Amino acid sequence: MILSGLEILKRMNESIIIKPFDKKSLNPNSYNLSLHNELLIYEEEILDMKKNNRISKVTIPPEGLILKPGILYLGRTVEYTETRDLVPVIEGRSSLGRLGISIHLSSPYGNVGFKGYWTLEISCIQPVKIYAGVEVCQIYYHHLDGEFLPYLNGKYNGNTGIQASKLFEEF
């Protein structure tokens, strides 16, 4: 079951934290999250799962930034979110999908207990100009059945900004 927008509102600052929060961004069954102006791009053309691949920072200027196909842009939400007993999920907005923009590639799910900013795996089908501050995705909350383990050693938990892959830590 997914929480309704009104239920998200009811649980705000209790089992759900979204900062900043604005009622205007509430949907019938989700809450819209916006794009921060910071992006990370990998410098290497060929990435290595075993390595901490080099990255460079890009700032989306007020006049916008043109994204190019074939490049992975790691972005982040403006909002810090935290869940206590629900499973958070992010998904794109249809209006961005209709412009050929994806905000994640294969990882919409967060862990129950996740705290931090969401890293967005942004890519596009054709060149497209993007702007910071735009509501680019939405967060949903699923109920969780059964007891759960605490999410203590998450590589990305408690982050303060965009997180490039830390898969190399597993080797």
Ligand SMILES: Nc1ccn([C@H]2C[C@H](O)[C@@H](COP(=O)(O)OP(=O)(O)OP(=O)(O)O)O2)c(=O)n1
């Ligand atoms: N597009 C996404 C998807 C998830 N997350 C955050 C919320 C998740 O709780 C956390 C970890 O996600 P996964 O469990 O899918 O990732 P890993 O298994 O690689 O990391 P870990 O081993 O730390 O759980 O990353 C994110 O910032 N952006």
